[in-house]
Amino acid sequence: MRERQTHTLIVAAAKAGFSTATAYRIKDDPSLPSQKRTTRERRRPDPLATIWDSEVVVMLKAAPGLRPVAIFEEIRRRHPELGDTIRRTLERRIRAWRALHGAEREVIFRQEHPPGRLGLSDFTDMGDLAVTVAGAPLIHRLYHFRLAYSGFAYAHVVLGGESFVALAEGLQNALWALGGVPEQHRSDSLSAAFRNLDADAEVDLTRRYDDLCAHYAMTPTRNNAGVAHENGSIEGPHGHLKKAVEDALLMRGSRDFEDIAAWRRFIDELVGRRNAARAKQIDQERAVLRPLPPRRTADYEEVVVRVTSSSGFLLRKVFYSVPSRLIGHQLRVRLYDDRLECFLGATAIMTLARGRPHPSGKHGHVVDYHHLIRAKIFMPKRALSTKVESARAASRWRCSISSTAISFFHVRPMPAPSRRC
Numbered sequence: 001m002r003e004r005q006t007h008t009l010i011v012a013a014a015k016a017g018f019s020t021a022t023a024y025r026i027k028d029d030p031s032l033p034s035q036k037r038t039t040r041e042r043r044r045p046d047p048l049a050t051i052w053d054s055e056v057v058v059m060l061k062a063a064p065g066l067r068p069v070a071i072f073e074e075i076r077r078r079h080p081e082l083g084d085t086i087r088r089t090l091e092r093r094i095r096a097w098r099a100l101h102g103a104e105r106e107v108i109f110r111q112e113h114p115p116g117r118l119g120l121s122d123f124t125d126m127g128d129l130a131v132t133v134a135g136a137p138l139i140h141r142l143y144h145f146r147l148a149y150s151g152f153a154y155a156h157v158v159l160g161g162e163s164f165v166a167l168a169e170g171l172q173n174a175l176w177a178l179g180g181v182p183e184q185h186r187s188d189s190l191s192a193a194f195r196n197l198d199a200d201a202e203v204d205l206t207r208r209y210d211d212l213c214a215h216y217a218m219t220p221t222r223n224n225a226g227v228a229h230e231n232g233s234i235e236g237p238h239g240h241l242k243k244a245v246e247d248a249l250l251m252r253g254s255r256d257f258e259d260i261a262a263w264r265r266f267i268d269e270l271v272g273r274r275n276a277a278r279a280k281q282i283d284q285e286r287a288v289l290r291p292l293p294p295r296r297t298a299d300y301e302e303v304v305v306r307v308t309s310s311s312g313f314l315l316r317k318v319f320y321s322v323p324s325r326l327i328g329h330q331l332r333v334r335l336y337d338d339r340l341e342c343f344l345g346a347t348a349i350m351t352l353a354r355g356r357p358h359p360s361g362k363h364g365h366v367v368d369y370h371h372l373i374r375a376k377i378f379m380p381k382r383a384l385s386t387k388v389e390s391a392r393a394a395s396r397w398r399c400s401i402s403s404t405a406i407s408f409f410h411v412r413p414m415p416a417p418s419r420r421c
Contacts, residue, residue, distance in 0.1 A: 047086045048093060051075065060094065064103050068094045113148035113233070116288035119182040119218075120234040121145050121171055123162045129246060131263060132256045138263070143170030144241065148233040150281035152178060155241065155271045157264050159338040160354060164205050166337040168212055169299040175216060176296065180289025185218040208301075215297045217290060244270060260338075301335040315340075318355035 003012035013023035029036075048056065055078070059071055068091045075090070076082060123141045131138045143156040143166055154174035158166045167187070175181055213220040248270050249255050257263040275282060305313040307329050312321040315333065320340065322331070332343040340352040 047082060048090065051079065052093065056090070056094070057097070060097060060102075111233075115149040115285040116180075116182055116290070118148040118184050118186060118233070119145060119174075120148060121167060121174075121185065121187045122234045122238065123158065123166070124238045124242065126242070126245075129242070129249065130255055131249075133260060133263060134258060135256060138260075141166075142241075142267070143167065144234060144238060145171060145174035146234045146237055147178075147182060147282075147285055150285040151237075151278045152275055152282045152285065153237065153241065153271055154178070155267050157260065157267060159260070163337065164208060165299065165301050165335055167209075168297070169337060171212070172296050172299055175292065178286065178289070179292065180286055181216045181218055181292060182289060183219060184221055185213055185216075186221045188222065212297060215293060217293075241271075241274075244274065299336075300341075303333050303335065304330055305333055306330050320352050320355065322350065 003015045007015065009023050009027065010020055013020055016023075018026075055075065056071060059066060059074070069087075071094065072087050072090050075086075076084075122144055124144055125141050127139060131140075139159075141158045141161070143158050145154040146152065154170070154177055156166075156170040156173055158170070160166065171185070210220055245267070248266070252266075257266065303315065305315055307313055307322055307326045309327055310319075310321075311324040311327055312319050313331070313333075314320075316335075322342065326344070326349075329344060331349075332345075334341040334343070336354065338354050340354055341348060342350050342352065
């Protein structure tokens with residue numbers, strides 16, 4: 001005030017260390033804050049005064065997860081006289097009430113992923129997209145690989161279930177397409193791949209997975225079983241990828257593809273476009289990735305089987321038929337995700353489609369009737385009807401029925417099956 005006697009208001013405020021606005025406020029009202037009147041009251045009546053404790057709080061306590069918009073709609077239904085203007089007031093009041101009386105919320109610690117550190121793998125089921133191949137429903141999964149920092153993605157169509165073979169093939173395809181290797185590779189607990197395996201097979205599968213990561217100098221890590229959020233950097237992108245595939249199928253106008261190769265090209269093109277949108281981040285991460293090894297490791301599982309007198313062999317609960325001239329021989333079989341390659345010594349002799357066990361746990365069958373020349377299959381009489389109908393479905397085969405056996409033999413196609421097929 002002393003400076004104000006000899007200087008202008010602006011100069012006096014500057015000398016006293018006040019802002020110009022504060023100087024004008026003190027000039028207009030020189031009273032102390034303690035001498036001023038109390039805070040003003042509400043300008044309008046509280047529209048929630050009569051219903052807050054009796055209705056809104058009751059709903060919040062009865063259903064803690066209820067959304068504010070649902071409460072607002074219910075209040076408007078009960079009290080039509082209340083206008084739409086109470087919505088923001090209600091939402092603010094609910095937010096404040098939950099901060100004081102609500103349940104504890106889930107705590108999330110954000111993770112920082114440096115470039116080149118972590119790559120993740122997982123499988124996702126694609127059955128809900130209703131994709132067909134040549135008119136037949138396609139039961140399959142996608143192997144999905146992703147880099148946590150840049151979002152680089154790779155997807156591979158898997159015709160069977162989750163297995164080490166599918167993981168090894170998809171992971172190696174992704175790394176060689178990327179051109180480098182991250183420090184760590186994370187997968188789920190591989191429980192689906194371990195299913196129906198004995199203890200020795202589980203140990204062998206774990207060893208082969210560790211050997212695969214060691215070949216690429218990656219540190220293998222796994223999330224705990226049943227804790228999907230530990231793999232959140234790929235679990236969330238699963239949904240984004242499937243939604244992108246759904247949109248692409250809608251724009252295509254058809255979900256039917258002429259063959260598996262066409263469906264795989266469709267997925268490759270879609271994932272490639274999504275990677276192109278993140279090219280800058282991918283190039284940044286690619287620069288710090290570790291180099292690839294000189295060669296790929298085997299992305300198949302090799303077993304030795306013996307062809308039985310039934311002109312076939314049982315492998316992974318599935319019976320495969322082979323030519324009868326191989327009865328008694330040992331075959332080396334390479335198991336891929338979608339096929340089996342059979343070798344007699346070092347000679348490749350045939351490729352079979354990969355079969356899957358029956359969902360009930362019973363044995364499945366992959367039988368090529370071209371191998372069953374004059375083969376007799378003995379069975380109870382009550383089971384003949386089912387086998388006869390199966391034989392009728394193959395138009396190039398006829399069968400002679402006796403009380404104890406069905407004999408298959410190769411004939412010309414018949415225009416229609418007779419009573420004695």
